[in-house]
Amino acid sequence: MTAEQSLGTDASRSRQIDGPAIASPAGRTLVVEPARAVPVHGLPSLPVAVVDPARTVALARSRREAEERELDGNSVRSVDRAAALLLALGECEADAGVTELARRLGLHKSTASRLLATLQRRGLVEQDEETGRYRLGLVVLRLAERAEQTLDLRGIALPELERLARAARETVSLAVMRDDATLTVAQVDGPNLAAVADWTGRTIPLHCVASGKIFLSALPERDVLRLHRQGLAAATDRTITGLEPLLEELARVRRRGYATCFGEWQAGSNAVAVPVRDARGRLTAAVSISGPASRILPARVAELARLAHETSAAISARLGAPTP
Amino acid sequence: MTAEQSLGTDASRSRQIDGPAIASPAGRTLVVEPARAVPVHGLPSLPVAVVDPARTVALARSRREAEERELDGNSVRSVDRAAALLLALGECEADAGVTELARRLGLHKSTASRLLATLQRRGLVEQDEETGRYRLGLVVLRLAERAEQTLDLRGIALPELERLARAARETVSLAVMRDDATLTVAQVDGPNLAAVADWTGRTIPLHCVASGKIFLSALPERDVLRLHRQGLAAATDRTITGLEPLLEELARVRRRGYATCFGEWQAGSNAVAVPVRDARGRLTAAVSISGPASRILPARVAELARLAHETSAAISARLGAPTP
DNA sequence: TCCTGGCGTTGCGCCTGTCGCAACAGCTGG
């Protein structure tokens, strides 16, 4: 995924896979070809080719000019150039010189120098006083801290959930923990389903569902004891309500890395869930796959858990987590 | 530094304004209250005060105009404005509207709209399609990942190390772990020292020094065993080379949160070290205070550890770690 | 249900901010 691909949010609370594709990305961008491509996490690296440097710079300038012709009247060219410089620094293994960055983007070095100096005023980049080379500044770290707090988890996850729903051919959900309950923030129904309840926006007791068990398994034991003391209601005759059986179940979840639910919330409905971690490795959500017990058989659980883990990893990557 | 505040300009945000409220540019009294500022980590927060909104906007515009008059010929005004918008978003608790951001920075809302749209092209901000409000984009997370990899730990830490050296009146160092050894990346000597060896750029075996014990204590035990099997050379007759005594010492380090070295590297020289963690909470470096045994007495260790922890926390804060 | 106020967007024309050029100072390596 490139930076300019937009991660639009979707008003629909529950997506059916048969629907139309997600809208295409917003406007095109300057193509940045670093001399030594080191993939920023989640981005494919570009090949390092030995070409005539003069020709490379001329190509970069032509490319920039073509893209700038496509800027509409409501874009600001110099800001777009400055942003391209930031992204170029994001693709550098370490620091980079003014002339080097200018060449990559097809800009004049005096233009690059002024744009970088302006970015440095606000701390977005820093210039090494000894070498004159630039790197990303600490303010970027601070902005990222805030970006993590405000990002749209649902919008980020939906494309991955749709992919999983197609692969698993079951209902797929994303849930977070809120007020001692599991809150479904996104649901994508499988292709061969008719009337499936939409749980988006609704809460379910933690102990009754697979994703709830993911959250419970990450809680300190004293919190699990507190919840048990408050009473664990049985939703079906298979709901785990006893303390010992619950703690054993949570130990299994930790050991396996996934949680299961066999008719514990709705009779005849089974599910598998896995954790989703954010950029700092913290549990932030759970992905689950659910469906009728006639299809979500115990023998199929490992395969579904594997698919769910892949989706979880893809969501984590989009949340900025480093690739393992 | 906040978005509205820049280098060399008036940092006062509670300045008393004489005279009546100033009418807004449109000649109407604005009613909307300013956005509540939530401090981004490490940045002072803007005061949340009940004031006349029109006056607030006029003040913001005056402040912006004053700052822009100070821009030299080698800064790019529109890029500086766009950067200020990014920083303003970094100070918002959640998302923010175009008009809201424009008011905070004293810009026209059409200007803010175009600048934000340009930042969105590059993924630095995202606009919620339903509400039209902006938030920081995922590209910021990716840039932060790279920023963390390229930041200048030494440059960041030096001011804090200097402060610690003055407070402790001893030699202070910052070390990282490299290739199973401790590597000193910065050293600041205390005020009352004469000829003190400079270890910057040099490696020391982990088991021989306090900062090395910090790194060892964070290693899996199997790695400690591996290093022991490779042989732990004695530098003095006090060097800990036995496996059991070393594991016990590392357990003490973990329990106390600091490490000590009493003549184990150099006879007559003692030291205290504490861990330094990065924005993700990972051990990234160690700060140590060292000096002659005649001054670094066991009774002084707790005080030096406390000073070192304060310095460590300050460095972590500058690395983008959230404030505890 | 209708109306009002506020939002974000965009066409337009003005003017000044941005840019590339050229020259400079400094640094590094042969």
Add this chain to the structure above:
DNA sequence: CCAGCTGTTGCGACAGGCGCAACGCCAGGA
């Protein structure tokens, strides 16, 4: 010592950026 390269900066041309005004849309209140 000198050539080559770097990053910076003065300068003038011109078109990019800006504020204004108007628009369509939406939400909330009467």
